[in-house]
Amino acid sequence: MKGNVIMKEKISALADGELSEFETRRVLEEISSNPEYREFWRNIQLSKETFNEDDVMINTRDLSEFLKIKLNKTKPKATKGESKSLYLQKKYLAASFVGFFAVMTYSLFPQPELSFYDQASEKLLTAIESPEAIEVLNGAVSGLNVKLQNLESNSKGTLASYISHDSGQTFKVSLYPIEEINKIGIIEASKISYIRSEDGVYVISISGDLALEKKNQILQRANFLLTK
Amino acid sequence: MAVYETVERKKNSNKDIDLALVRRVKAGDYRAFDLLVIKYQSRLVSTALKFSKDLQIAEDIVQDSFIKAFKSINSFREDSTFYTWVYRITVNTAKNFLVSKKRKGELLATDLSDDGSFDIDSLETDTPDGILKANELKEILFDSLNGLGEETKTALTLREFEGLSYEQISEIVNCPVGTVRSRIFRGREVLEETIKKYKQEIHPNKTQMKS
Numbered sequence: 482m483k484g485n486v487i488m489k490e491k492i493s494a495l496a497d498g499e500l501s502e503f504e505t506r507r508v509l510e511e512i513s514s515n516p517e518y519r520e521f522w523r524n525i526q527l528s529k530e531t532f533n534e535d536d537v538m539i540n541t542r543d544l545s546e547f548l549k550i551k552l553n554k555t556k557p558k559a560t561k562g563e564s565k566s567l568y569l570q571k572k573y574l575a576a577s578f579v580g581f582f583a584v585m586t587y588s589l590f591p592q593p594e595l596s597f598y599d600q601a602s603e604k605l606l607t608a609i610e611s612p613e614a615i616e617v618l619n620g621a622v623s624g625l626n627v628k629l630q631n632l633e634s635n636s637k638g639t640l641a642s643y644i645s646h647d648s649g650q651t652f653k654v655s656l657y658p659i660e661e662i663n664k665i666g667i668i669e670a671s672k673i674s675y676i677r678s679e680d681g682v683y684v685i686s687i688s689g690d691l692a693l694e695k696k697n698q699i700l701q702r703a704n705f706l707l708t709k
Numbered sequence: 710m711a712v713y714e715t716v717e718r719k720k721n722s723n724k725d726i727d728l729a730l731v732r733r734v735k736a737g738d739y740r741a742f743d744l745l746v747i748k749y750q751s752r753l754v755s756t757a758l759k760f761s762k763d764l765q766i767a768e769d770i771v772q773d774s775f776i777k778a779f780k781s782i783n784s785f786r787e788d789s790t791f792y793t794w795v796y797r798i799t800v801n802t803a804k805n806f807l808v809s810k811k812r813k814g815e816l817l818a819t820d821l822s823d824d825g826s827f828d829i830d831s832l833e834t835d836t837p838d839g840i841l842k843a844n845e846l847k848e849i850l851f852d853s854l855n856g857l858g859e860e861t862k863t864a865l866t867l868r869e870f871e872g873l874s875y876e877q878i879s880e881i882v883n884c885p886v887g888t889v890r891s892r893i894f895r896g897r898e899v900l901e902e903t904i905k906k907y908k909q910e911i912h913p914n915k916t917q918m919k920s
Contacts, residue, residue: 493894495744497868498726499875505729509740519747524901526748531847532869538751541764544772545746548779553739557782 489521496525502629519545621654621685621702625695645691652689654699659684672696722872727791734782742782746775749792753799760803770806774799846907853903857896864889865896 491508494500500508512518523543531537622643630651631642640655659675659682672687687696727748733741750771757767757774778785778795785794854862863882867873875893879886 489898490891490894493897494875494890496726497875497893498722498729499890505733509733509738509744513740513743521901522744523747524904525897527751527904528850528897528900529869530752531850534752537846538755538758541751541754542768543747544750544768544775545743548746548772548775549739549743552742552776552779555780556737557735558780559783 485517488518492518492522493525496522496529502632513549621699623702625698650690652687652691652696654685654687656683656685658682672700674700722874723792724790728787731782731785731787731791734779735785742779745791745795749795750775752792753795756796756799757803760800760807766806767803770803771799774802777802846904849903849907850900853900854896857899861892861896861899864892868893 488508488511491500491504492512495505495508512522527537626646627643628646629641630644633640639657640653642651642653644651672693674685675682685700687699727745730741730745734745753771753774754764754767757770758764761767761770774795778798785791854865857865860882864878867878867881868875873881875886875889878889882889
């Protein structure tokens with residue numbers, strides 16, 4: 482019962498755009514499968530409409546259930562420039578070696594005037610997003626008592642910024658296909674790991690003000706999540 | 710001026726809320742689209758009804774419109790609101806419906822001009838069974854709102870009518886953001902009960918959303 486109230490309070494906050502990224506993910510999972518929560522969400526919208534609109538229709542058929550069944554497995558059409566899939570094929574495996582040397586080169590000869598964050602953000606902002614990458618990043622930091630501050634995601638990868646509740650330290654975690662390694666400057670990323678999955682090879686990197694031990698922990702968790 | 714600012718603030722707040730959901734849809738999360746469907750379906754059925762004059766057809770039009778919207782979500786450029794975008798899709802789908810009806814000779818000549826254009830505001834707005842004008846429910850909800858405790862009512866009013874964020878409300882009422890969130894929720898719980906009772910009264914067998 483208490484959990485029910487807590488979840489409904491979160492749904493109420495979501496309706497006002499006042500929920501964090503992490504909480505939103507949990508709430509979406511719950512609403513999706515719970516009729517009571519769906520109805521609560523609908524009634525919040527109905528009350529908002531009633532207060533603010535002239536005409537309100539109630540008791541129309543709920544279209545969402547039909548649409549959920551019809552569209553859940555469908556993917557939106559890609560627009561021009563977005564047709565390139567996030568998933569890498571095995572042919573990209575060879576590129577991992579090239580990428581590895583590139584990373585080593587960047588690590589040995591850092592260019593301090595360009596931050597990893599700036600370069601990665603610029604590159605990442607221009608393409609489509611990848612839900613799997615977000616899942617991996619969120620999973621990688623679970624249990625670390627951190628909060629997501631910012632998330633940039635597209636077909637070239639995902640970059641998430643976190644803050645630690647305990648220490649206030651900030652750090653960034655990114656995940657992207659190996660083919661992007663030469664395009665995104667990994668300058669401050671002090672910990673990098675390659676992850677080979679059925680979909681290809683990914684690079685996960687962690688930069689920022691975080692203990693080495695924590696960075697290793699994140700890398701291990703991400704590796705497990707993507708390969709399990 | 711203050712009214713204008715409030716309207717703009719509410720519009721922007723809603724735009725941001727939808728945008729966050731739209732971005733999740735673009736990232737492949739259908740659950741976010743599901744929430745947008747629940748949020749806007751009634752309003753869009755109301756629009757489609759102006760064209761079709763038949764509730765079931767209006768619902769079908771909106772259903773098709775949402776399918777089109779989902780499939781082309783990546784072409785939504787975020788310079789307009791999600792609602793405006795899906796509204797346009799619904800109007801176009803409804804227009805096509807009227808054009809096809811005209812071709813089949815099922816439409817009165819006055820319903821649609823030869824070039825297929827029409828003025829949406831001039832369309833009749835019948836109120837079929839089960840669909841009510843807002844006035845009755847609005848009155849009941851306002852009564853319910855006024856019956857809330859002062860703190861709850863203030864928080865909910867500042868959110869719903871002024872479009873203020875939780876942080877802004879917390880500064881005004883001088884309490885933590887978490888308390889504001891909780892008060893708004895408590896207010897909404899009461900309003901939800903009112904809505905449920907109201908639906909039960911007007912449609913005893915059609916109140917719950919199917920699982």
